[in-house]
Amino acid sequence: VALVTLQELLMQSDFITLHIPLSQATRNLIGRAELELMKPTARIINCARGGVVDEEAVAAALQDGTLAGAAFDVFTEEPPSGSPLLTSPNSVLTPHLGASTLEAQTNVAIDVADQVIAVLRGEMAKYAVNAPHASAELFPYIQMSTTVGSFAGQLMDGQIQKVNVCYAGDLQQASCDPLKAGVISGILRNTTEERVNLVNAELIARQRGLRVAEETSQDCGAYGNLITVTLETDRGKTTVAGTVRDHLTRIVRINDFFMDISLTERHFLICDHIDGPGLVGAIGTTLGQASINISSMHLSRLEPRGKALFVMALDEPLGDAEKNIIRAIPNIHTVRTVNL
Incomplete structure (x- = not known):
């Protein structure tokens, strides 16, 4: 040309x-x-x-x-x-009237159906006129920001007061509005009966008086991109960080603990505990008796036999009865579940 x-x-x-x-x-x-x-x-x-x-x-x-x-x-x-x-x-x-031909109307119908399915799955609607503008390249990161927000929202204790979001690495040059909407959407889906999506997330946050602070950073460790979400509540802080690698979301930090969790499953058991022998076996026995299968496990500790965190990905959701049994195991401090 x-x-x-x-x-x-x-x-x-x-x-x-x-x-x-x-x-x-x-x-x-x-x-x-x-x-x-x-x-x-x-x-x-x-x-x-x-x-x-x-x-x-x-x-x-x-x-x-x-x-x-x-x-x-x-x-x-x-x-x-x-x-x-x-x-x-x-x-x-x-x-x-090119848009009114039989072929064009068929393609429009297919596009509409695809977008409805995407939104019902919690994904980004590509052609929404009232949602934050996002390029196709940003879609995996919007999904990641929503997942990180949801993870943090389900792990926090107390009444949420403030959200801090840090965009690092490649994301510091990106359009952050859809990423912020994704984070808020993920958090609020667990705290309200209203249907929250990328279009109305910021409006609902403002109506609830939720403060959202944003910052960018060049420091993203060994990752090309990183979103870190910190929720401040009346009982303390909860921090979750995520990245996109090979087009997949991975959780790489929960509070003080660093790990690499591939979110190929929907159900997770997260426990703060004191590192020691027999603990994982006791939990595994409890899950096995409830016919709950463990698909993967991740462990991070600050020091041997010291403070530690493990995350188990489960094929089935964990019930309240099993949670109570696990809480009663010695050296288990907290038992939380995340369902995506």
Whole structure:
């Protein structure tokens, strides 16, 4: 593709199509003088906006044989009653209804159905007109921000007062509005009966008086991108960090503990405890007796036989009875579940 001036384009082209809006700068962009530069064998097509091409000048050129043909589906006045093009030779005139063809309507129906399914899954609606604008490249990070917010919201204790969000690495240059909406949406889904999504998340947060602070950082450790969410409540703070790797969300930090959790499952058991022998076995026995399968386990500790955190990914959700049994195991401090 070579960029040329309008004059060069008119002189060299066999077919000229217009794809521009109508404005003061583009009105009658193609008039008598421009048509005289074109080859007598050239054809012009206007499917953009009426008024971009001088219809009287095109009609005259067709009559004189200095223009081989014209095709229009937009006109200066619509419907085009009285347009000189209606009686011009070598012209094809149609209504501007490309979006109303059977094929176009079928594709629109498919797009609508796909978007409804995406939203019901909690994913981003690509073409929402009242949601924060996001490019397709940002979608995995929006999903990650929502998941991190949901994780933190289910782990916190007390009444939430403030949300701190830090965007690090590649994300510090991104449009952060949809990421913030994702975080808020993930948090609020666990605290309200209202249906919360990326469109209304910030509005609901404002109505509840929820303060949201944002910052960016170059420091993202060994990760290319990182979102860290800290929830401040009347009982303390809860911090969860996540990243996207290979298009998948991974939780890499919970409070003071660092790990690498692939979120391929929906149910998680998270326990603060004192590191020691026999504890994991006792929990495994409890889950086995309840016919709850463990798909993976992650352990992080500050020091041997010191404060530690383990996360078990489960195939089935954990019931209250099993939680109470696990709480009674010596050296277990907290028992929480996260369901995504």
